Amino acid sequence: MTELSTTIGFRINLNKVALESREEARRKRFFWVWMLLYFMVLGAILAWGYRYHEDINAKLAERRQRLADINAELSQLQKSPRYVSEEDVRVLAALEQNRLLWTPKLAALAEVIPAKAVYTKMSYDQDRNLFQLEGLTEVRKDQKELDFVLALIDSIRADSTLSADFLDVDFDFSKHINVGEQRVLEFGLVCKVRSPEASASSSEPQMMVVE
Missing domain, CATH: 1.20.5 (Single alpha-helices involved in coiled-coils or other helix-helix interfaces)
Structure with a gap:
């Protein structure tokens, strides 16, 4: 057990x-x-x-x-x-928008200059609102050089198309130079241009700025 x-x-x-x-x-x-x-x-x-x-x-x-x-x-x-930069586009747009406003100005300038005179340069100082004109004309023995320049200034001031934006036109310079065998008078004018602010409030169209 x-x-x-x-x-x-x-x-x-x-x-x-x-x-x-x-x-x-x-x-x-x-x-x-x-x-x-x-x-x-x-x-x-x-x-x-x-x-x-x-x-x-x-x-x-x-x-x-x-x-x-x-x-x-x-x-x-x-x-x-x-x-083409953005600034270029804006400038081109401004030129296109306002180019027609320059047409009557340039046509008026061509009308007021005497037949035997030509414009050789046009420039614009945007900072000072100054439009500068330079040109050539024949030298006449029976006319003083300042008489021609003053007569052109009076014609520009009297033109309604130009005076709308040219507040004043002043004598800049004049001198005799030789072009080939011909002696000519070179002259320059300075036109005070209406500022954009003044043009905006005026009933006259604003002048386009071309540089």
Whole structure:
């Protein structure tokens, strides 16, 4: 009886140890499976993050290169004679808008100058609102040089088209020069032009400025 009890107890202990060993082995397998899954997921996340980072860097590099190319093209374009800046567009628009207003002015200037005289230069100082005229005329023995210039000034002042924007016309210079074998008189006039503010409030049309 005692021997039987000992045998049964020994078998029970062996079964308990075997169960505990299997449970320990199962826990270890479970642990390593989860560790494997964890590292696989972590590796996938790191790989995705690395690829995403590389894609972002590639796109940034592409955009930087495109911006550099655009800046280079703009710099090259600005150096080209075909380049038209925003300021050029505004100036051209102003010229187009007001060019018809110059037509009667130039026609009137052509009408008041004597037949044997010509204009050689016209310029405008926008800062001082001064329109400058230069020209040539023949030298006549029966006429003083200032008489011609003063007569032209009076004609400009008397013309209604010109006087609308020329507030005053003054003598600038006169001198004798030789053109080929002919001696001629070179003269210059300075016309004070109505300011844009004054022209805007006047009933007369505003004079266009041509430089």
